[in-house]
Amino acid sequence: MSDELIRLSAAALGEKLAAGEVSSVEATRAHLDRIAAVDGAVHAFLHVEGERAIETAAEIDRRRAAGAPLGPLAGVPIAIKDVLVTKGMPSTSGSRILEGWIPPYDATPVTKVREAGMIPLGKTNMDEFAMGSSTEHSAYGPTHNPWDLDRIPGGSGGGSAASVAAFEAPLALGSDTGGSIRQPAHVTGTVGVKPTYGAVSRYGSIALASSLDQIGPVTRTVLDAALLHDVIAGHDPLDSTSIPEAWPSMADAVRRADVSGLRIGVIKELDGEGFQAGVRQRFHESLELLEKNGAEIVEVSAPHFEYSIAAYYLILPAEASSNLAKFDSVRFGLRVTPEGGGTVEQVMSATREAGFGPEVKRRIILGTYALSAGYYDAYYGSAQKVRTLVQRDFDAAFANVDVLASPTAPTTAFKFGEKLADPVSMYLNDIATIPANLAGVPGISLPSGLAPEDGLPVGIQFLAPAREDARLYNVGAALEQLLEARWGGPLLAQAPDLSAHELTATEEGAL
């Protein structure tokens, strides 16, 4: 029963809850048991709510019994990326500098999830302040890929993706600044969506790069992503960049999925050199499948995408260097006093030296440099212009096609330590995901199969014009259906059984 419960999609679990076939307490308990069993090996969670989650579930069960009107995800457990602040739950953003901090307020997406009756299971691991593509930069140790525990689960949201892939949670919240939802989905065989910039409130999301960050769903199915998207999207007066207009239902787009006549543009700059053979093979098989079912495949060019990474690694560090200045030991978080005391300036510097990891320091110094007097125009100013050019590439492409497609990332999951010593090569991992953040357009990654050469999951990415998120759910749901028919079930059914690792569960940082 318990194993069956954790393998249900969120939508299916929601239906069983609504039908009274299972209680939220049972479902929540099943997931907490699963976390207890496998998270020692996976290390997806930094904090687990435990009995408090059971209490919340019991409250939903009571409300349901009392006949209260509840949404489709009411009573369904959810994991929350530690980048989102949660009232009464630790929120560290993967950093030592925030260890033990309990925020006095909830992030808006967390509020919405609670209002929808969902049960927060805990907080998931991530690269420190979401800087990274592997979770190796978490101050609390890396998360392991459930497909191969020696490999990275992607990043920065490796914890959310792994929690879903390891059946520790039916779905999760993530954040995507340059691919932190989509790239982990790619390497863990899960679904991740970065909505249009401004679709989901950033209020309460510990900012990395304010003009790039976006919160979105991390799930195992496209329908689950759509249901969660419908919960968290919408205008928030507490976020000035929140889009005020109402959104159509993404779940409806999934249920009406149909690609006949859909024009899909293949970005030629993201379909060649530098992409692993198996990644490209599964990508093209997916396109053929879509074409057979009525879609039209068109090649498009986005000549400025090659400048995206350069622009991104100027804009992100610049904004981050300013956003992370608030971690100064005065109002919250870590304080380190130099031996023998010191002035407040020395305390701040010692705290930031001790509290930030190497990647965070690297990017803060880089951003400070990019903004400093005399360099602004050449670096930050130029990067903002590249942003304009990337947007123009998107505009030109979307004049001819409905959605764009590419592999989500160049390779399958790499091994721990493989790219740690070479930041530039690590940064190249984001080549396919970054342009969407620069332009603010929405993107989805869903599984397209396993790479023949290493048997690891591969994702396909679709991008749509800003505010046209529903198109992603249409094409994503259609492809998912076609692929699952071919595979005879979800891709994750082919993932190794983690129960073999249960015995090592206490070994590593179980919290």
Place this chain on the structure above:
Amino acid sequence: MARAELMDFDKALELFEPVIGLEVHVELNTTTKMFSSAPNPANSQFHGAEPNTLITPVCLGLPGSLPVVNGDAVKYSISLGLALGCEIAPSSRFARKNYFYPDLAKNYQISQYDEPIAFDGEVEVELENGRVFTVPIERAHMEEDAGKLTHVGGSTGRIQGAEYSLVDYNRAGVPLVEIVTRPIFGGEADTPALAKAYVATIRDIVLSLGISEARMERGNLRCDANVSLRPRGQEKLGTRTETKNVNSMRSVERAVRYEIQRQAAILAGGGTIIQETRHWHEDTGATSAGRPKSDADDYRYFPEPDLLPVVPSKELVDELRAALPEAPAARRRRLKSEWGFSDDEFQIVANSGMLNELAETVAAGATPAAARKWWTGEIARLANAADVDASGLVSPEHVAELAQLVDSGTLTDRLARQVLEGVIAGEGSPQQVVDARGLAVVSDDGALIAAIDEALASQPDVLAKIRDGKVQAAGAVIGAVMKAMQGKADAARVRELVLERAQA
């Protein structure tokens, strides 16, 4: 701190031309802060709040918090820009000014950099000696205030020598408009007075707009004064210093004067001026060296990504322009002419800082002459004696009522002064004081006649003299009657009646 060498002011003016630039920070009195919906301590209803109680996650810069612009603060800023004769930017933006300081919650200040809301204006400023200057305004931009530090330990309560500091973020995020002048030339010997008059004019403008409480002692209005000297005949501007912490009108004048004298002594002695921040000390009447300007002032400004451009519609700007009150200089000219005061009479009123009180008193029904007499006379005297602000002593409505009671003959001047004391003591309106204390002039002839007859009867020799036509002898009887009436009689009427009764 050692007091610097100062050159005689007149001598300094002989050798050098002073050039000043003024930066005035105005705290707006909106209900909430600039970027957070926390109560604004610069609004009177939230004065004196306990530390760290006017706070949201935004004011503390808590992780995840985001700023949202207060729409009224933008309107106030546009109104102020218009009152300063500025252009309103068709599109303006916020920027982050990055520097670490414990009173700055996010370690960046949200300000405006290359796209301020208002720019290119000018303000007419009238000095106490009647000279009128036009001060050029470079820009006015919106920003947020920082929190408040208290330095504990050490002997001075100042930053030097303190053991630790305490931070209260109530003030963090209070809406500010910073008004920056262009360099002001030609002030010459009037330069210190001009600086003071400029700040007073800004105060008058924001008060007339109702957008700030403008109390310098509370920090609602703060002035930084840039001063430089250049030798006579030299084109190039001298090195400037920026004096901060100037917290009263009088200090503005004194600090500018001090810097002119200090810099002149250094330059005349062959020294050079260091470009630095200086601090004004009210107690010693001197400035002291602060932080030198250096490469470390790299604020790494960039457009605030959490906020969007402010693009005021033409309709909004026109609407705010139409609602502007009269400019202070124009208003003075109008009032002077309406009231029919001489130059000297008007200047005394203007310099007393009681122009508004006078105007309100006249509006409440007093004649301009009576209003002037009361405010610059008895009320000023009482305020001075009590060392308080005259405007806080009594309301213009009450002064007007008092003046009317005198005009109607209900009160003599002497009685009116007693009534004023009662009003100031909180006994109510002038009429209420008259009633309660029974101070009205006795206008009942019957009571007067009885008193007169009694006085005449007791002084038969005087009566005889009056009857002989020696009218001046009546004075003795009038005095006795006034005494019997405890002063509550009109002396002229008493005299008439005495003469009448003497012939009866």
Place this chain on the structure above:
Amino acid sequence: MSEITAEQVAHLANLARIALTDEEIGHLTTELGQIMHAVEKVSEVATPDVPPTSHPIPMQNVFRDDVVGTTVLTADEALAGAPESDDSRFKVSAILGEEQ
């Protein structure tokens, strides 16, 4: 565009208030040089005729009503996360520099 020196990195660390060790400054000087070399290519296409983009989704005039909100914290909530506090205020060590 420019070679980055250890002195520059030390200056940046001071601006960013991070007490980097000499060893870290050494590593970062090398890495920053490599990264800047890789990102400098933005200037190839950032010509004067291209306007900069700060916000991916263009919007303007987003204002809030001047009304006290529901997110006001109590002093206890405000101070709950503070490493040190005293008398309802946040406590910090003595300050070296002056206000800006």
